[in-house]
Amino acid sequence: MKKLVIIALVLLSVSSFGQTVQNLIDKVDIGRLELTVSEFTGEQPTLVNGTEVTIINRQHANNDLAAEYIKERLQQFDNISVEEQNFNTTGKNIIATQIGKTNPQNIYLVCAHYDSVADYCADDNATGTAAVIEIARILSTQCLENTIIYAFWDEEEIGLKGSKYYATQAKNNNLNILGVLNMDMIGYDSDAPGESGHNVFDIDVRDLHGSLTIKNDLLDILNAYTFELNPVVVNPGTTASDHASFWNKGYPAVLVGESWETDDVTPYYHSSNDRLSTLNLPYFHEITKLVTAYMVTKGTLLSTDNTLSVNQTSLFANQGSASYQWYNCDTNTLLEGEINQDFHPIVTGNYAVEITMGTCAEMSDCALITTLAIEESASDYFKITPNPVSSILNIDSSLKSPIFIYLYNVSGQLVTEKTSNTERSVIDMSALASGIYYLKIKGNEKVTTFKVIKE
Incomplete structure (x- = not known):
């Protein structure tokens, strides 16, 4: 007689649908943002090259650990190539590129500077750095029509040197950069919920090379999705950050940051009192979500569905007519022979599938199976x-x-x-x-x- 033995902790039955812009906005993780800032400013130790280190200072002549930290985090992500761009004896940009599957020549760039003028410097500009890393983490799981470049500038604090070098090289090589979104100081807001200045942020723009279109797109996204943000358009905007390097070379660009226009900026600017504890994390989270939405929109999602349906004892890739490879998320190992659309685990745990359609390969989120059907x-x-x-x-x-x-x-x-x-x-x-x-x-x-x- 057939007997079914169920090994179970709980019954799991879930279905999900294809990724949308809103799905990806929702993936922006405030805990990850806080952890990155904490590690990047030396509030807590971290690992670089397998060694425990503390990154307290990121001044341009003393920020090799910071650069390595950024590189190692980016190298963990799929679909991204990472390079170090040395532009003088001490200056180095970190550039990560996610090639578009349909229009690789069409480039959108999201960026922040990672150097500082003192110890810690959480708001200026560990916040922007952490946001770009988080956006790269989320978008790297997707196949996009257009190319996205995640750029981290060095020596911003001594004259925008890193971004000037990159923008010059881009112009000389005729790169088709359609938009640059620069984040600089996105973590401080002093106003409490309900006060008139709560969650106000600046969009610095000038009527140069189509930059107003980026501003308009950001405002459209604010209206299309739900954010707890209140924009102030500053035109003519400041030239005191890296977006100006692109204006000077004929590229469209804007700056997104806390509101200098309403005088609501960190009182600890350019000092070692600029610490994680002084930041408004929900505000930081909202700005990162907005920029994520912009980059997803401009990158343009391909139609691959990398979601899973989960029943009691098995997983099913929702995308049909593709190639499949299942993985054990707990051990980060490929499961040999598991190349069907459905997967029946023999051990409880977390599993994901890589779905390949043509040149597009996307990894699903990990799904937990706590129930096994064993004969x-x-x-x-x-x-x-x-x-x-x-x-x-x-x-x-x-x-x-x-x-x-x-x-x-x-x-x-x-x-x-x-x-x-x-x-x-x-x-x-x-x-x-x-x-x-x-x-x-x-x-x-x-x-x-x-x-x-x-x-």
């Missing part, structure tokens, strides 16, 4: 004998088509696999250690998992 020794289609087994395990199939057999250890690692075209197949387990194994059999869209005890 004892027989199902409607397959039977295994003996169980427990000491040497030869027999597998009988009632299907008139090939079957695929996978044997896993208790940790979920693939021990052996084979394909069979016969009614009876065998696996020699004599050399395997005693313990619990899981046997997964697939055939004709039928999937069954058995728990096997090796004596």
Whole structure:
């Protein structure tokens, strides 16, 4: 008699839908923003090159650790290439590029400077740096029509040197930069909710090279989605940050930041009292969400659906007509042989799928499975004998088509696999250690998992 053994903590049944701009806005994580600022300003130690370090100072001649920190964080993301652009003996920009799948020549650039004038300098400009890293984390999971460049400028504090160098090189190489959004000091707001100046921020713009279009797009996005922000358009805007380097080379650009126009800026400007504890984190979060929405909108999402449907015991990739590869998120390992649209885990845990359509490859979010369906020794289609087994395990199939057999250890690692075209197949387990194994059999869209005890 067939008996289904359920190993479960809770019952999970969820369906989700394709990524939208709103989905990606919602992924902006205030906890990640706070952690990045804390690590980047030396409020807490972090790891760089595998060594615990404390990044307290980022002055231009003393910010190699800061540059390495940025590079290592970006290198963790998919679909991004990272380079260090040295422009003098001490200055280095960090440039990350996500190539557009449809229009790679069309470039939108989001940027911030990472150097400082004193210790800590959380608002100026660890906030902008953290926001660009967070936006790269989110957008790197998506296939976009246009190219996005995530840029981190050095030596802004001594004359916009990093951005001037990049903008000059871009002009000389005829880069088709359609928009530059610069973030500089986006974490301070002194007004409480309900006060007239609450969550006011500046959009600094000039009527140069189509820059007003960026301003208009930001205002449209503010109206299209829900943000707790109140914009002040400053025209003519300041030239005292990196966006001005692009104005000077004929590119459209704006600055987004806390409101100098209404005199609501950090009182700790350019001092070592500019600390994480002085920031307004919800305000910082809202501005990062707005810029994320702008970059997603201008990057333009491709139609790949990288979401999952989750039932009690299995996962299903919602995108059809694609190639699939499943991963174990807990161990960060590829699951050999798991290349179908559906996936039936043999170990509880977190799993994701990479979906490939043409040149577009997107990874889903990780989904938790806490319920497993395990047969004892027989199902409607397959039977295994003996169980427990000491040497030869027999597998009988009632299907008139090939079957695929996978044997896993208790940790979920693939021990052996084979394909069979016969009614009876065998696996020699004599050399395997005693313990619990899981046997997964697939055939004709039928999937069954058995728990096997090796004596």
